[in-house]
Amino acid sequence: xxxxxxxxxxxxxxxxxxxxxxxxxxxxxxxxxxxxxxxxxxxxxxxxxxxxxxxxxxxxxxxxxxxxxxxxxxxxxxxxxxxxxxxxxxxxxxxxxxxxxxxxxxxxxxxxxxxxxxxxxxxxxxxxxxxxxxxxxxxxxxxxxxxxxxxxxxxxxxxxxxxxxxxxxxxxxxxxxxxxxxxxxxxxxxxxxxxxxxxxxxxxxxxxxxxxxxxxxxxxxxxxxxxxxxxxxxxxxxxxxxxxxxxxxxxxxxxxxxxxxxxxxxxxxxxxxxxxxxxxxxxxxxxxxxxxxxxxxxxxxxxxxxxxxxxxxxxxxxxxxxxxxxxxxxxxxxxxxxxxxxxxxxxxxxxxxxxxx
Amino acid sequence: xxxxxxxxxxxxxxxxxxxxxxxxxxxxxxxxxxxxxxxxxxxxxxxxxxxxxxxxxxxxxxxxxxxxxxxxxxxxxxxxxxxxxxxxxxxxxxxxxxxxxxxxxxxxxxxxxxxxxxxxxxxxxxxxxxxxxxxxxxxxxxxxxxxxxxxxxxxxxxxxxxxxxxxxxxxxxxxxxxxxxxxxxxxxxxxxxxxxxxxxxxxxxxxxxxxxxxxxxxxxxxxxxxxxxxxxxxxxxxxxxxxxxxxxxxxxxxxxxxxxxxxxxxxxxxxxxxxxxxxxxxxxxxxxxxxxxxxxxxxxxxxxxxxxxxxxxxxxxxx
Numbered sequence: 001x002x003x004x005x006x007x008x009x010x011x012x013x014x015x016x017x018x019x020x021x022x023x024x025x026x027x028x029x030x031x032x033x034x035x036x037x038x039x040x041x042x043x044x045x046x047x048x049x050x051x052x053x054x055x056x057x058x059x060x061x062x063x064x065x066x067x068x069x070x071x072x073x074x075x076x077x078x079x080x081x082x083x084x085x086x087x088x089x090x091x092x093x094x095x096x097x098x099x100x101x102x103x104x105x106x107x108x109x110x111x112x113x114x115x116x117x118x119x120x121x122x123x124x125x126x127x128x129x130x131x132x133x134x135x136x137x138x139x140x141x142x143x144x145x146x147x148x149x150x151x152x153x154x155x156x157x158x159x160x161x162x163x164x165x166x167x168x169x170x171x172x173x174x175x176x177x178x179x180x181x182x183x184x185x186x187x188x189x190x191x192x193x194x195x196x197x198x199x200x201x202x203x204x205x206x207x208x209x210x211x212x213x214x215x216x217x218x219x220x221x222x223x224x225x226x227x228x229x230x231x232x233x234x235x236x237x238x239x240x241x242x243x244x245x246x247x248x249x250x251x252x253x254x255x256x257x258x259x260x261x262x263x264x265x266x267x268x269x270x271x272x273x274x275x276x277x278x279x280x281x282x283x284x285x286x287x288x289x290x291x292x293x294x295x296x297x298x299x300x301x302x303x304x305x306x307x308x309x310x311x312x313x314x315x316x317x318x319x320x321x322x323x324x325x326x327x328x329x330x331x332x333x334x335x336x337x338x339x340x341x342x343x344x345x346x347x348x349x350x351x352x353x354x355x356x357x
Numbered sequence: 358x359x360x361x362x363x364x365x366x367x368x369x370x371x372x373x374x375x376x377x378x379x380x381x382x383x384x385x386x387x388x389x390x391x392x393x394x395x396x397x398x399x400x401x402x403x404x405x406x407x408x409x410x411x412x413x414x415x416x417x418x419x420x421x422x423x424x425x426x427x428x429x430x431x432x433x434x435x436x437x438x439x440x441x442x443x444x445x446x447x448x449x450x451x452x453x454x455x456x457x458x459x460x461x462x463x464x465x466x467x468x469x470x471x472x473x474x475x476x477x478x479x480x481x482x483x484x485x486x487x488x489x490x491x492x493x494x495x496x497x498x499x500x501x502x503x504x505x506x507x508x509x510x511x512x513x514x515x516x517x518x519x520x521x522x523x524x525x526x527x528x529x530x531x532x533x534x535x536x537x538x539x540x541x542x543x544x545x546x547x548x549x550x551x552x553x554x555x556x557x558x559x560x561x562x563x564x565x566x567x568x569x570x571x572x573x574x575x576x577x578x579x580x581x582x583x584x585x586x587x588x589x590x591x592x593x594x595x596x597x598x599x600x601x602x603x604x605x606x607x608x609x610x611x612x613x614x615x616x617x618x619x620x621x622x623x624x625x626x627x628x629x630x631x632x633x634x635x636x637x638x639x640x641x642x643x644x645x646x647x648x649x650x651x652x653x654x655x656x657x658x659x660x661x662x663x664x665x666x667x668x669x670x671x672x673x674x675x676x
Contacts, residue, residue, distance in 0.1 A: 226361065
């Protein structure tokens, strides 16, 4: 048994593209309009900024529980390559297997409900049949019996789901990152963080500790209820549409930060947005944390005038500690110079949607 | 954050003994209920002749049984009326609303062994936990004390299913758990769970702490019924209202009755969700919860309105 994809799947919707080498990743004009632009005003500072993860505006990335977009098939092929090179990108401590099954059930049920044309799930007691048409998968297996899947339950389902995931066990009044998969991460590592507590894995983040953000966010999450998931945004900057910006491979991608010029910046510099969603899992009482990465080049973002004006103001005025932590302090002046050409100084309307005021 | 709720119908009402009755809920539309984790509870909403009561009860059914949830309710003739309502008025076929399961008393699944110490109706969370462990695997042992054989709810079921893992004790027969010996003979990596009367929980936790058990290996759960008391007046600064809390009403219930939205989860002083800032007070806050630390209680800057009351002249809350 294996999880070989048979993607007859690249078609008018699912794009054939790469996140490495020749970097052929692009957003279609339609997909740019639904990009989750993370700034709802002209400046940025940390906030817990969580809201209920309920179905949102039709066509937006909030419409479905787990958004499947035009990059799905290409992203899953990229993930398989990353895992083939480094299996430690996916790890699960022994007591987290039940949480992995919880996650598998949540994703399969959600996708079968939200995208019946692509996914289906048939249940006969614990005998389940899962069909993933875009990836050409048709598996029958026994729910809660690991021997009937080619991978553990978390790895099995996250090899078919965009977004990195961690599974957090709740003990001793805090959360523990005891399982996770990361192949589209903004420079953090499952292999490094696994087994750490909430405050341990957040220790490198500047300013937020002093602001009490992590104490408050933890308190909020410990009360997260099954059936009431929440979401928030995070963001950073990435040169080239590289999903796998991992600390393990920093020597390969870090130096690309030095390759920007005013001529290539619009094409190479990408805003990297994470749509983070959190779910209380039923059987394990663990919390699933989904970190879904969306990439758009500056050129693509400039096609929306409101975002063009706002991105310039945010990048120009951001606290230097945040620009350093997010890894773009070196290129901040070049980015501001480039972006300033697209900011005519007009006011922007509140909220992140692309419309003009 | 609003509480996720389930629309259910009462399927069964089964007397267990002279004090305890079991209720089974199924979803109204026939869809499966969410699976849950052993030790979870639900908050049951009761429309008691004009008074809305919301009481937490541990789920005792098999956590993987998504066809229905079961709770057992011990009748408290001196209580505020929730258990009496369940016993007297809840009948098969009735439609009710319960919260999605919440777990404040979960198993630490890394434990080498689970040692369960139980008093009376405190057995309910252990019924779902043992069902979970039976499926998942895991070493465990239970010591279960009841007043007498007739009141030892589910003892037959447990000893029938699990044999000598379950040890029963009867107060009226002079039995007593030899706690010091029991705690001294557990393998390293054992986690201890206790649920039962207040005095028993305190005794077990104190004994274990004195014997050097690490705090992270000790787990307990006690839902406090909101105490009754003298009525008192409260000013809700954020909503600009002044309310009076009745003798048998909790502060949280009075806030809700005034149409002010207040967060809650367990309504029993354990989860922390309803924590509210005290802006000003002249008098004594009667803290009754398990959530605030002793220092926080002494500072009187916070109150848990689900179980705590007030005696004095002025209480102003940030709500």
